[in-house]
Amino acid sequence: MSxxxxxxxxxxxxxxxxxxxxxxxxxxxxxxxxxDVKSKSGQKRFDPVxxxxxxxHIAEHNEGPFYTSTVQxxxxxxxxxxxxxxxxxxxxxxxx
Amino acid sequence: MSxxxxxxxxxxxxxxxxxxxxxxxxxxxxxxxxxDVKSKSGQKRFDPVxxxxxxxHIAEHNEGPFYTSTVQxxxxxxxxxxxxxxxxxxxxxxxx
Numbered sequence: 001m002s003x004x005x006x007x008x009x010x011x012x013x014x015x016x017x018x019x020x021x022x023x024x025x026x027x028x029x030x031x032x033x034x035x036d037v038k039s040k041s042g043q044k045r046f047d048p049v050x051x052x053x054x055x056x057h058i059a060e061h062n063e064g065p066f067y068t069s070t071v072q073x074x075x076x077x078x079x080x081x082x083x084x085x086x087x088x089x090x091x092x093x094x095x096x
Numbered sequence: 097m098s099x100x101x102x103x104x105x106x107x108x109x110x111x112x113x114x115x116x117x118x119x120x121x122x123x124x125x126x127x128x129x130x131x132d133v134k135s136k137s138g139q140k141r142f143d144p145v146x147x148x149x150x151x152x153h154i155a156e157h158n159e160g161p162f163y164t165s166t167v168q169x170x171x172x173x174x175x176x177x178x179x180x181x182x183x184x185x186x187x188x189x190x191x192x
Contacts, residue, residue: 002137009130010146016126017150018157020119020174021167027112028161034105041098050106054113061114065124070177071117077173078116081166 024078028085035086039093045086051079120174124181131182135189141182147175 035045058075059068131141154171155164 002133005133013126016123021154023116030109037098037101058117061117074173077170
């Protein structure tokens, strides 16, 4: 019985993983677009004030079970990945 | 014009952040339930084979723009947070 329960929960976990993956990539596409708009108007890509604002927004919306510090740590990794994506785009632009 | 565009994109980004947050916490709830079932049947919480399976599943479903290695790195942080949540639960159980 507990194995069936475990299999069902794991199936749900795989579904959540795929949803997370899709949202992470959706975020990547948006960050790319933002980088593009900023680049055209000569603005810097990294904006620590905006990053702080996003972390605060996450804190306000966090209902757990994870601590806010834990989810903010994960989001910092996601922000970093987004920044690297913009830097890649920038490098490719410079090579054209 | 580009500032309006930027504001609209940032609004979309905030929405994606909240969706991500919700899925991360939904994942936390599932991981907790799994830890509970495993604990009752005397199974270890950390299962490297299952973790490998999840990372492979993520690789299969990744359509970019992020590289698979990048999303897998983010997921490893999410897995780690889940494990810490289960350990917290375990500690509380031992204290009861």
